[in-house]
Amino acid sequence: MTSALKENIKKVLQHQVDEKQFSSFMALMEEKNFEKKALLCEEGVVCKYIYFIDKGSCYSYLTEPDGEKQVVQFAIEGNWISDLFSFFSEKKAIYCVEALEPVNVLALNKKNFQIACDTIPWVDRFFRVLIQNAYVALQYRIAKTNSEEADARYKEFSKLHPQFIQRIPQYLIASYLGIKPQSLSRIRKESIHKA
Amino acid sequence: MTSALKENIKKVLQHQVDEKQFSSFMALMEEKNFEKKALLCEEGVVCKYIYFIDKGSCYSYLTEPDGEKQVVQFAIEGNWISDLFSFFSEKKAIYCVEALEPVNVLALNKKNFQIACDTIPWVDRFFRVLIQNAYVALQYRIAKTNSEEADARYKEFSKLHPQFIQRIPQYLIASYLGIKPQSLSRIRKESIHKA
DNA sequence: ATCATTTCTTAACATATGTGAACGAAATCC
DNA sequence: GGATTTCGTTCACATATGTTAAGAAATGAT
Incomplete structure (x- = not known):
């Protein structure tokens, strides 16, 4: 259960971490399980954790006034997910995070996040780089x-996240790409013709 | 010259900072001036600084294979701008940052960034929160x-950044909003009719 | 297995945005 | 101050995506 997180830290920091320090970090995280469709964060409620996905998948979304769900992020094994604004500000969340499949996560609450930052040398930097990387990726997205049309965005998404294509319903991918499910269906059909 | 930065730090950290520590931070920054159209970062070149805008304005953009410029960010007095990926990874920048007006900036290079993080207690946290806030705002954007059509996006942008509407050419705002200048012109005309 | 629910596909039509071109206004350059 | 370029507007037409609706396919429950 711990090895995926260790890999993640190593990848983000670009170096190995001390075994003992890693254990202290792990000790601050709670193991949790959720069923499919369970909410890890809920709009309107303060989000108490940031989650590292060990097994399974989830996604975060915004609910529009008209009830439409707008997908913001997907997360599978090895990814982190939360409503960061809510977690850090302790204000009500504006996103929901929902399990797409049964998920096992490591959950870090704010008190323990602080403790980790204060007592384990690389934790502060780890989260800074993690968010920095996410920011850079979002800017590119x-x-x-x-600048690109929907077919090019879908093609790039498929290339960048082939695992997502397998495991995530198309109507959620459509929302993530900013189009309707019918349009994605059309795009997929046309891309087969061309290929 | 220093008061804008002090305000910015206070706002991000949500508390006052020690005067002496602030001076040490300031001492690590270089004052620089650029003419309109000058490049603060250039695509293909490692971006050596992160910039705090003291006076004037700039924007960052990506250049598409067909030569189109895709605007990513605007920055005026009190904002930070850079190609963060390039700055931190020391790889070639994928964005350009260009002055829209003559600008005075405080520029922080990577060596001094490290020194500041290592020697001034709140600097690490300051940049983490800064990036975190930017990430949260981008996710919402x-x-x-x-989910919204161009007219609603323009309306929200005008409301959120009225200063930008005054100072930034429309064709750049159009790019930022993901539409063509002609479409923005049409939207503006229609919004006058309705109002 | 059967039924109910959710997801995906297809089609005809509606609408928003893009494209190319023309023109004038404004800004910039000598 | 006049020449030149850049920018904003408008128009007619092209195209991508949305909308509505129906049914097929997949999934889940009993």
């Missing part, structure tokens, strides 16, 4: 969302 | 980009 928005540039592409604005 | 992409959700809206995907």
Whole structure:
């Protein structure tokens, strides 16, 4: 259960971490399990944890005034997910995080997050780099969302996240790409013709 | 010259900072001036600084294979801007940052960034929160980009950044919103009719 | 297995945004 | 201050995506 997290830390920091320090970090995390469709964070409620996905998958979404769900992020094994604004500000969440499959996660609450940052040398830096990487990726995603048409965005998404294509319902991928399910269906059909 | 930065730090950290520590931080920054159209970062070149805008404005953009510029961020007095990926990884930048008006900035290079993080207690946290806030805002922006039509996006942008509307050419705002200048012109015309 | 629910596909039509071109206004350059 | 370029607007037409609706396919429950 711990090895995926260790790999993740190593990848983000680009170096190995001390075994004992890693154990202290692990000790601050709670193992939790959720059924499919369970909510890990809920809109309107303060989000108490940031989650590392050990097994399974989830996604976060915003609910529009008209009830539409707008998908913001997907997360599978090895990814982190939360409503960061809510977690850090302790204000009500604006996103929901929902399990797509049964999930096992390591959950870190804010008190333990603070303790980890204060007592384990690389933790502060780890989260800074983690968020930094996410920010950089998001900036690129928005540039592409604005400049490319839907078929190119889908093609890039498939290439970048082939695992997601397998495991995530198309109507959620459509939302993530900013189009309707019918449009994604059309795009997929056309891409088969061309290929 | 220093008061804008002090305000910025206070706002991000949500508390005052020690005067002496602030001076040490300031001492690590270089004052620089750029003419309109000058490049603060250039695609293909490692971006050596992160910039705090003291006076003037800039924007960052991606250049598409067909030569189109895709605007990613605007920055005016009190904002930070850079190609963060390039700055931290020391790899070639994928964005350009260009002055929209003559600008005065405080520029922080990577060596000094490290020194500041290592020697001034709140600096590490300051940059983490800064990036965190930017990440949260971007996530919201992409959700809206995907779910709202161009007229609503423009309306929200005007409301959120009235100063930008005054100072930034429309064709750049159009790019930022993911539409063509002609479409923005049409949207503006229609919004006058309705109002 | 059967039925109910959810997800995906297809089609005809509606609408928003893109494209190309023209023009004038404004800004910039000598 | 006049020449030149850049920017904003408008229009007619092209195209991508949305909408509505129906049914097929897949999934889940009993």
